Amino acid sequence: MTRYRVAVVGLGIGAMHLKGWREVADRFEVVAIVDQDAARLTAVGTEYGVADRYQSLDPVLARADIDIIDIATPPALHQPMIEAALKAGKHAICEKPLLPSLKAFDQVEALLASTGRQLMPVFQYRFGNGFKRLHALMAAGLAGKPYLASIETAWTRGADYYAVPWRGKKATEWGGALITHAIHAHDALEWLMGPIASVRAATTTRVNPIETEDCAGVVVELESGAIATLTVTLGAAEEVSRLKFHFSGLTVESNLQPYKFGFDPWRFIARTAEAQAAVDQVVQAVEPGLEGYPGQFLAFADALDHGQPPPVTVADARRSIALLTAIYRSARTGETVRLPIPAGAPDYGGWL
Numbered sequence: 001m002t003r004y005r006v007a008v009v010g011l012g013i014g015a016m017h018l019k020g021w022r023e024v025a026d027r028f029e030v031v032a033i034v035d036q037d038a039a040r041l042t043a044v045g046t047e048y049g050v051a052d053r054y055q056s057l058d059p060v061l062a063r064a065d066i067d068i069i070d071i072a073t074p075p076a077l078h079q080p081m082i083e084a085a086l087k088a089g090k091h092a093i094c095e096k097p098l099l100p101s102l103k104a105f106d107q108v109e110a111l112l113a114s115t116g117r118q119l120m121p122v123f124q125y126r127f128g129n130g131f132k133r134l135h136a137l138m139a140a141g142l143a144g145k146p147y148l149a150s151i152e153t154a155w156t157r158g159a160d161y162y163a164v165p166w167r168g169k170k171a172t173e174w175g176g177a178l179i180t181h182a183i184h185a186h187d188a189l190e191w192l193m194g195p196i197a198s199v200r201a202a203t204t205t206r207v208n209p210i211e212t213e214d215c216a217g218v219v220v221e222l223e224s225g226a227i228a229t230l231t232v233t234l235g236a237a238e239e240v241s242r243l244k245f246h247f248s249g250l251t252v253e254s255n256l257q258p259y260k261f262g263f264d265p266w267r268f269i270a271r272t273a274e275a276q277a278a279v280d281q282v283v284q285a286v287e288p289g290l291e292g293y294p295g296q297f298l299a300f301a302d303a304l305d306h307g308q309p310p311p312v313t314v315a316d317a318r319r320s321i322a323l324l325t326a327i328y329r330s331a332r333t334g335e336t337v338r339l340p341i342p343a344g345a346p347d348y349g350g351w352l
Ligand SMILES: NC(=O)c1ccc[n+]([C@@H]2O[C@H](COP(=O)([O-])OP(=O)(O)OC[C@H]3O[C@@H](n4cnc5c(N)ncnc54)[C@H](O)[C@@H]3O)[C@@H](O)[C@H]2O)c1
Pocket: 009, 010, 011, 012, 013, 014, 034, 035, 036, 037, 040, 055, 056, 057, 072, 073, 074, 075, 077, 095, 096, 097, 122, 124, 164, 180
């Protein structure tokens, strides 16, 4: 078992990564942190006991003793920092939204193939015991045919949040509540219910004086024929995330905690007492695992040890950006947009 050496770049949410890395310290050691903000660098370095602190990425890339660059900078820096890390022979982990377009995915995928390094997008919400139990039910054949999903992200953001200059602007955030906040909940849709066939969307900005959307409604048709609705606001008086999936075999509801919706407890409701007993047996047999960031990081260590793809793949992140490409086009044009979006289609190079 290798103990991998990590450098974390960007210490906003990156500080939460450090908390996550600390929970899997037997598999990883954070040996360096990077932030252009000197005060943040000192505060986070002191809190987490990281002595090697840098204000730019280049000297970290030159260090032969670092295996993984963990990127948690604002979106516009993701592609250049991923590419620099891969070219320097490092594995990379990067926060959502990974890349701004399907074309950018083509570029990064070509670099991954030529460098042989790994890139793991962050979707830490996938690492929750509710999702783990639902996957066990699906593997046991107890979920059945997908009928309908309703995914609600009702969060609250105000002026203090938008005081950070890159947020709320199309050029630097690439979009609003859909790409920055609801991306995690929406990622669950294809993961659990299969490929998307088409999207109809409406977006608006009503909560804050920003360029990007802060309310949205989307109707999704899946290739299976199932339907989903995605609703998003950043103007909720009470913050809730609610994921509800109806299958022929059962109805599933997440817990309502906005930032821990994947965690226990979830409700798994069958149609008869007999079916419920079978469902309960599978649900109770699932061994709870580490959740959130440490859960994703731990699964990455196992994948690296065994030379396997990361637990969240570039293809997963690509699907989330394909969905956003379709949503933003539909919201702009009023059209129903079909997926997959082929190379050369409108917006393949990005919706901005
Ligand atoms: N997965 C999640 O749940 C989650 C939560 C919050 C944010 N995010 C994502 O993480 C990313 C960062 O968001 P945030 O809220 O932490 O932003 P932030 O602005 O709070 O923090 C970003 C940090 O990066 C630093 N930085 C900027 N440019 C740099 C450079 N060239 N070199 C070194 N450091 C640099 C800034 O000084 C800042 O400290 C975004 O993509 C965001 O969408 C993900």
